[in-house]
Structures are given as C-alpha cells and as structure tokens.
Amino acid sequence: MDKKYFKTVYALFKKEFQNYYNSPIAYIFIGIFLVVGNWLFFNTFFMVNQASLRNYFDLLPWLFLFLTPAITMRLWAEEKKSGTIELLLTLPVTDWQVVLAKFLGALLFIASALLLTISLPLTVSSLGNLDWGPVVGGYLGALFMAGAYISLGLFISSLTKNQIIAFILALSVSFAFFIIGADFVLNGAPQFALPTMKFLGLGSHFYNIAKGVIDTKDVVYYLSFIFIFLWLNTKVIETRSWK
C-alpha cells in the first residue's frame, strides 16, 4: 500500500467515472432520480406542512433500490461482453485495485447525483425553519446506503455476462437486504431471529443515521457490508471462472 498503489486505483477510477458521462445511462439516471425524488417529495410536503426533509430521506432507499442496480449491472458484465476484461486483468494491477476503482467510481457518481438534490433543503429552509442536523445525517446515510447497494450490485455483476440478469438479481437481493429489518417483516418473524434480522437489514441502519444520530454501530455495519461484498467480488475475479 504505497503511493503508486493508489495512483493506479486513481487512473482506473478516473476511467470508470468518466465513462458514466460518456453514456446516456448517466443522464437518464440523474434525470429520473431528480424528477421522481422531487415530485414524490413535494407531493406530500405541503400537506404535511413541516419544514423537514424526513419524507425525502424516507424515500431515498426506495429510489436507490431501483436505480443503483441500473448503475452496477454493466460494471463487470459489459467488460466481459466486450472482451476488455482481458485487458483489464492482464494489466499490472491487482484485482483489489480494479474492484476498488469500480466501487469508488460508482459511489462518486451517485454522490454527484445527490449533490444535485441540494436544491431541496435550500428550498425547504427558505420556507421554514429547517433543522440541518437530520439533513446532514440523511445525506451521509444515503452515501452509506448507496455504497452498500453498489458493493452488492458490483459483486452480482461479476457473476454474469448478462446485464439484465445482473440488474434483476441485484434488485432482488438488495430488496431482500432492505426489508429484512423493516417493521412489517419483523412483526411476522420469530422472536429469536429478531435481533439478527434487525441488524442485517440495510434500511433500519439508514433511518438511524438519517435521524441525525451517527452511531458507530451503524457505520461499522455499512463498512463491513461494503467490505464483505467487495472482498467476495475480488474472489470471483480471482477465479476467472465466469462464463
């Protein structure tokens, strides 16, 4: 782990990130993300009549659930289909460097989409007295949440050559991780499984952070979640055993 290591990651990352803006998917993604997010939020905002972004951050995990698989589906699948994977994995780079670059590229892309939603809190704060604590927490939580979805989707993309399969699988598994900790699922679950399910659920940790309470437990959860799937990803790449 020296300077050269991260210089290489940076070179790979730059290509990943620039690629988003070379393809229409990026603009479609940002378009849908902003329009749907704003519309759903302002739909209820005036009824609730509270200067809070709580509703928006409640929505975000659902938006991400559908949108991040669309970002991650192509990350490995496309390289396999076009044969560029053979270049990528015969360059003097480690599997970890490639995986990290892809992860960071996607994360920065989502972060840039989130940045464009800054108009929301600005609008709300001009209308009333906005408490910025939960807003900062909400954005931070959103980043963690996106990181978790991305690492999962990236891993799934490495398993297949087919983008559609990668999308559907990533969506289903992300959904499973998301609702496993949700209240309506927990109500029906057996008592002994409750703490585990609650801990595993992606959603519950997000809502904790979005309240503005940054607990190490939640941060550690997200970081381990991300790490585990990135690690699994390097293992898949290492075996080169995709078809």
Add this chain to the structure above:
Amino acid sequence: MIEIKDLVKKFDHAKVLDHVSFSVKKGEILGFLGPNGAGKSTTMKIITSFWPSTSGSVEIDGINVDKDSLATRARIGYLPETVPLYDEMTVAEYLKFIAEVRSIEKDEISARIKEVVESCGLKKVLHRPIDELSKGFRQRVGLAQAIIHKPDILILDEPTTGLDPNQIVEIRDLIKKIGQEKTVIFSTHILSEVSATCDRVIIINNGKIVGEGTPDELTQKASHKELIYVKIKGEIDKILEKLAQLENITRVELVDSEAEDINGYEIKGRHGIDLREELSKTIMESGWSILEFNRKSVSLEDIFRELTK
C-alpha cells in the same frame, strides 16, 4: 526469456493444454500455428496471467507468472484476440488511460503516445471515438496499447484476423519492425504469415506441440515428400512401364488426361534425390515430348495439414 514447462490446462475435464513446454529467446519472433481450438489462445492467456494454469510453470526472465504476476505483466504487452477497446473513449483517451494504469511517468506520457501513434499510423484517428473506427484501425489501436510501455515481450493473439489484404501486410510489417528489438509471440492460422514474419514456428494441435523449427527447417523436413508433375505426349502404358523401371523412382501415378496421348503423371522419387535431370533425359530419349514439367515442393500448408490431421 520465456520458459514454459509442462503446461497443463483443464476446463472441467477437457484437457485444453497437455504438457506443453517450449522456450522463446530474447529478440525472437515466434509464430504459434494451429487450427482453431488447438490451445494457442489458452497458452497466451496463461502467459499473460489472464487464466491460471492447472499445472506446470511459466517463467518470464526467471520470474514465475503465478508468484509475481504484477512483475511479469509489466514486462508484457498483450493484444487479445477480441481487441479490448473501450468504445466510448477516443483513441487519445484510451491510450492515455493505458499509459496511466501502466504507471508511465506523467511527463513522459504524451511523448509515448506520440511515439505509438506514429509507429501504428493512428494520427488521422487520434481524436475519433473508438466505436467509429474500422477494423484495421481498431487492430492498430490494440497494437499501440500493447507497446506503449515499451515491453520486452509482445504477445499477439491472431493480430491479422478479419483484416483486408492490405491491412494484413501493414500489420505484418509493423510486427516485423517491432520484433527487431522485442520478443514476440504471435498466433495465427494463416500459414503464409508465418513464413513471412517468424524466426521460428511452433505448431500446436489438440493441446500438444506437434512440430517446431524455423519455417525452412519445417519445409525441409517434409521435402522427401517431394513430387514431380510431368505432362507427356506418348502412349500411357509404355510411359508407365518405362518410368517404373528407373531405379530412383518409387511411384508413378497417372493424374490427369488432356487427350488420349497427352497425360499428366505424378512421380515420386527416392528420399533426397533430385530426379529432374534423369527424368527429362529418359523421356526425351524414348521419343516422347514433355509438355509441362514442374516440381511440387511441399509447402508449409501441407506440413500443417499433415501434422494437425
């Protein structure tokens, strides 16, 4: 420089490479010949660390590709069979990306790009998106990518497939030029390519090496299979009888017929003996006339077909 020992690669239970061993010296251009699916690409993928081998070893400058693959990968320039290009990038962006990932010093990058753009003839398309390029240009961009870091070893997997005859000659000349200072392994199933470019040829079939040598050596090895074709005007039976009596001829065969008394014969001689003079004298002295006469030398093509049958 490249030392390959007992290389075995199995997929599930199919053996794609079966104890392949060979070495390549510094500065050599090695042609890797074989029918499709013989194991050429597999060998190259293992040398370049894209695939692990099942057993056996590959050493580059004494470094094992499994133990320190980052070091061996840095020494190799590789052009896979499917040219690995990012279609949405321009040629310049693509080459810059490769240069950066290959850790070429920042202030050297533009000079290197200029160099490969020149040697691969990419000036015209430098700022065009790659997906707009013709197949010939794509191949050249692939080649430029493989030499941008001045590797000692160049591995090219069928670099001329899908190109038109002019492009093939261009790429071949380029390989020859590059091969003056580098070790090159390239695979092909076009035989003329091998005799035109290579110092040495390895013929591989069903995962095994079935022939090895310089193009000349390989042709010589098979020269005892030399045939002479003559078209003679004269009576068939008498000609066959007369020629069969000659000591140095092992076989005479009637192969075609133009008119009743004008026929083509294929004549095979004893190993290493030049039949031509004796044959023509005999025919003339017997009062027949020679209408056509040629020696069918065995081409690399014949050797290839025989070895990979």
